[in-house]
Amino acid sequence: MKLDSDHLEILAVIVEKGGLTEGAEALGKSQPSVSRTIAFLQDRVGMPLFEPGRRPLRPTELGQSLARIGAQIRSLNQEASQLLTRYRAGHAGRLRIGGTPIFMDGVISTMVADFQAHEPDVQIDQSYGYLDELLTQLRNGALDLAIAPLSPSMTPKDMEFTPVLAGRNVVACRASHPLIRRGAITMDDIRPYQWISPPENSPLYLDLQLALRSIGQENFRVNFSGGSLASILSVLVGSDSLTVLPYSVVFMSRKTMGIDALPVKIEHPARRLGIIRPKDRSGPPSAAQFASFLTSELARLQARMDHEQQVTRRRG
Incomplete structure (x- = not known):
């Protein structure tokens, strides 16, 4: 019955x-x-x-x-x-995000934790990839949104790109590196040190080559290559090696990991970190909620970094 x-x-x-x-x-x-x-x-x-x-x-x-x-x-x-x-309302559900490894681990992961502190009912599935792979996953529905560096002028027609963080790289080292306390740093000062190289298939590897060419360092010795951000930072803080990292990653990691940026001007890529979403698919409501939160947090991070630069210039 x-x-x-x-x-x-x-x-x-x-x-x-x-x-x-x-x-x-x-x-x-x-x-x-x-x-x-x-x-x-x-x-x-x-x-x-x-x-x-x-x-x-x-x-x-x-x-x-x-x-x-x-x-x-x-x-x-x-x-x-x-x-x-x-x-x-975007306060519950499953959200699939992907991004480039260095930015996801160095910047975005902390913001994911902050988001879930406010939205505990949103389950986030995170994966890694570089731009071409991320775009493929967005198109086939495997991702709801991606966070990656991209030149706004190169945004695919079927994608919506919201740039939120300037593409600025720095020469990074451990906080107690011998070069940190020097004033003006010359090429002769840098030349004796070895370099940590990001994975060769990553945009950051091309950035490293671009940055070193911009300061006249055509040939450089690599003592560690590839690996995750965690392994790169571990080698960095345990040696006198140098590497090129996004300033946002150094800014977020300097207090916990004991790293810093050398006062060396290098050429920056014509990219901005931003959020990429398909134009023809809005995804779950939590995607809009997370994108809004992330945009706000990255804008706040950009303001903090800009403020520190201004203070540093005045002191200099």
Whole structure:
């Protein structure tokens, strides 16, 4: 025998409130319609649900058991309704993001943690990739959004790119490096030191070559290459080696990892870190929520870095 779940919910409220009139008011229904529902349900089960002649209403053993099930159904329906409301508002659901490894580990991961502190019901699945791979995954629906450095003028026509962070690289080293306390640094000062090279298939590897050419360092010795950001930073803080990293990564890691940037001017790439999304697909509501949060956080980071640069110039 199949019972109408709505009828069981109504029974539960009547039992909870202690009467047909009170139950009807709680449900926002008329008392006659609630009475008809209970009469129909009682006919359906073929046994009384309330003890006759008792005021206030007292459920029978069967009525109490069915009311208990009705209360569970009502609670689950309310939970489902709340979940739907939160999902539509971007406060719940699953979000798939991808990005370039150095930026994701050095900058974005901290912001993901901050986002989930505010939005604990949003599950984030993160993956790594470089631009071509990320674009492919966005097009085939494997990603909802990507965070990567891109020249705004080179944005594919089927993508929407929101630039949020300037593309600025620096020569990074450990905070206690011998060159840190020097004033003007020359090529002769830099030449004796070896370099840590990012993975050769990464945009940052091309940035390293560009940066070194811009300061006249055509030939450079590499003592460590590839690896994750964590391994690059570990080698950096444990040696006198140098490397080229995005300033945002150095800025975010300097206090926890003990690294710093040398006062050496190098050429910067014509790219900006930003959020890439397909134009023809909005993705889950949480994608817009996360993109808005990330844009705000990266803008705040940019302001902090700009402020520090201004303070450094005044001191210089």
